Amino acid sequence: MSIDLYLNQAFAQHALLAAGLVSIACGLISPFVVARGMAFAVHGTSELAFTGAAAGLLVAHNPVAGAFAGALVVATVLGTLGNKEHERDSTIGVILAFGLGLGVLFLSYYHGFATQATNILFGNIFGVSNDQLLVLVTVCVGVLLAMLYIYRPLLFASVDPEVAEAKGVPVRALGLVFLFILALTVTSAAQIVGTLLVLSLAITPAAAAQRLTTGPFAITMLSVLFALSASVGGILASLASGTVKPSIFVTSISFAIYIFARTFTRFA
Amino acid sequence: MNSQNPVIQLENASLERGGRHLWRGLDLSVKPGEFIAILGPNGAGKTSLLKVLLGLLPLSSGIASVSGQPPRRGNQRIGYIPQLKRFDDSLPVRGIDLVELGLNGYRFGIHNHRKATAQVAKAVTAVGAKSYATQPIGRLSGGEQQRLRIAQALVGQPDILLCDEPLLSLDLASQNSITARLDRYRQRNEAAILFVTHEVNPILPYVDRILYVANGRWVIDSPDRVLQSDTLTGLYGTPVEVLRVHGRVLIVGTEDEALTTAGAHHAHEKDIGDEH
Numbered sequence: 425m426s427i428d429l430y431l432n433q434a435f436a437q438h439a440l441l442a443a444g445l446v447s448i449a450c451g452l453i454s455p456f457v458v459a460r461g462m463a464f465a466v467h468g469t470s471e472l473a474f475t476g477a478a479a480g481l482l483v484a485h486n487p488v489a490g491a492f493a494g495a496l497v498v499a500t501v502l503g504t505l506g507n508k509e510h511e512r513d514s515t516i517g518v519i520l521a522f523g524l525g526l527g528v529l530f531l532s533y534y535h536g537f538a539t540q541a542t543n544i545l546f547g548n549i550f551g552v553s554n555d556q557l558l559v560l561v562t563v564c565v566g567v568l569l570a571m572l573y574i575y576r577p578l579l580f581a582s583v584d585p586e587v588a589e590a591k592g593v594p595v596r597a598l599g600l601v602f603l604f605i606l607a608l609t610v611t612s613a614a615q616i617v618g619t620l621l622v623l624s625l626a627i628t629p630a631a632a633a634q635r636l637t638t639g640p641f642a643i644t645m646l647s648v649l650f651a652l653s654a655s656v657g658g659i660l661a662s663l664a665s666g667t668v669k670p671s672i673f674v675t676s677i678s679f680a681i682y683i684f685a686r687t688f689t690r691f692a
Numbered sequence: 693m694n695s696q697n698p699v700i701q702l703e704n705a706s707l708e709r710g711g712r713h714l715w716r717g718l719d720l721s722v723k724p725g726e727f728i729a730i731l732g733p734n735g736a737g738k739t740s741l742l743k744v745l746l747g748l749l750p751l752s753s754g755i756a757s758v759s760g761q762p763p764r765r766g767n768q769r770i771g772y773i774p775q776l777k778r779f780d781d782s783l784p785v786r787g788i789d790l791v792e793l794g795l796n797g798y799r800f801g802i803h804n805h806r807k808a809t810a811q812v813a814k815a816v817t818a819v820g821a822k823s824y825a826t827q828p829i830g831r832l833s834g835g836e837q838q839r840l841r842i843a844q845a846l847v848g849q850p851d852i853l854l855c856d857e858p859l860l861s862l863d864l865a866s867q868n869s870i871t872a873r874l875d876r877y878r879q880r881n882e883a884a885i886l887f888v889t890h891e892v893n894p895i896l897p898y899v900d901r902i903l904y905v906a907n908g909r910w911v912i913d914s915p916d917r918v919l920q921s922d923t924l925t926g927l928y929g930t931p932v933e934v935l936r937v938h939g940r941v942l943i944v945g946t947e948d949e950a951l952t953t954a955g956a957h958h959a960h961e962k963d964i965g966d967e968h
Contacts, residue, residue, distance in 0.1 A: 576796065584779075590748065691831070
């Protein structure tokens with residue numbers, strides 16, 4: 425079956441729109457995730473979005489709303505408990521372990537389709553309803569606007585916290601705000617690649633971009649481009665194949681970009 | 693000395709941290725264009741004094757004022773050079789980005805930064821960092837990073853410069869060129885400099901007064917009067933001897949005396965990364 429046929433259909437167009445927005449958000453936060461050493465926080469919040477999604481599925485048959493609610497709870501808890509940098513990772517580990525346990529408990533009480541559960545873990549952008557898509561679009565636009573607004577002070581606070589604080593940047597408050605932005609972005613990305621594979625959109629693009637270019641603007645633009653190529657490319661490839669899930673292509677393209685960047689590294 | 697209003701004033705100021713008095717009853721009045729060195733052993737509260745002036749720490753008692761007003765965070769009239777901490781390799785910024793953040797990094801929203809670019813280029817050239825300022829900051833040596841920190845502090849044309857051990861990890865030639873650069877800025881802009889250091893020799897030619905803090909006590913006077921055996925013996929409460937050898941000042945008998953000798957200085961350098 426030809427890919428053109430799919431592209432005329434609403435479900436494919438919606439998937440591409442959502443993937444595009446999510447990737448721009450991921451590409452924007454990705455350099456900050458790398459600079460602030462928050463890879464584990466991405467992993468933690470995405471795994472816990474699974475718990476939220478499982479709860480949402482069980483209670484209201486709405487995994488997307490559940491995932492977003494769960495992400496906000498997790499960001500609040502991490503923001504309250506994990507103040508000290510060296511404590512942050514262990515705090516995330518503790519909450520992650522307990523949270524996943526809860527997720528398994530919720531799923532064991534859920535007697536609907538089993539595919540719903542695997543969709544949370546591995547993503548199924550084609551299965552998202554119009555309402556859920558609207559939520560996704562709203563969240564992504566919100567993240568974009570917030571990132572544009574705090575971009576410069578957040579960069580200052582991330583690379584040079586002492587001077588930033590002296591210059592009047594609210595370093596701690598920005599750290600908390602970024603945690604929420606990260607949680608929302610990660611949860612959005614989880615709708616496309618699933619909670620287990622979010623890192624391929626939230627870390628890999630900046631990790632690759634930093635090897636090829638330098639300067640915050642160039643790195644951010646390039647990581648947005650990489651995230652977009654991976655997600656949109658992944659969806660198109662999935663449509664062309666007809667049977668293989670987008671996540672597999674998204675993570676593969678993302679990884680291929682990273683290998684390319686490592687091979688042709690200019691800055692490391 | 694001129695009769696201008698002081699840019700920094702402390703009256704009967706005391707600072708306590710963790711139940712310990714760092715210093716008590718400190719009186720300090722700094723005029724525009726003055727170069728003040730702040731000396732003393734580790735933990736004497738030198739860095740904390742800068743933090744008070746930056747509005748990051750409140751005094752336990754007494755009054756502090758900066759440009760005639762209580763200290764406040766985000767005073768853009770202050771340039772700050774914090775204690776050297778190496779920048780990490782994973783940071784997405786170049787030297788010029790770091791300098792530009794010193795100019796407008798506190799501003800939210802989107803701004804046209806064309807004007808900033810010219811100012812940044814000027815500040816980078818002035819510290820002699822032009823040839824490597826477009827490299828990622830994490831790839832530069834300790835000395836190169838430090839020059840960019842100084843450009844970052846000067847780019848906003850501050851009236852007050854607070855420097856915390858800015859020469860640590862630098863080789864002798866860089867120490868001299870950087871202090872000369874700071875002093876030129878001070879003279880041109882009538883800027884006051886507070887300079888926390890372990891190593892007084894590189895800055896001695898420029899210093900107007902020394903604030904020496906030890907054991908909760910303090911003394912402030914001209915370098916000649918402060919750097920005397922009896923003055924420092926009185927301050928430490930134990931015998932301290934000040935020697936002048938080949939135009940260099942050596943302070944013997946303090947707990948961190950080793951830091952004023954060249955050997956220990958190199959040990960520091962090793963911690964932070966070699967100059968070239």
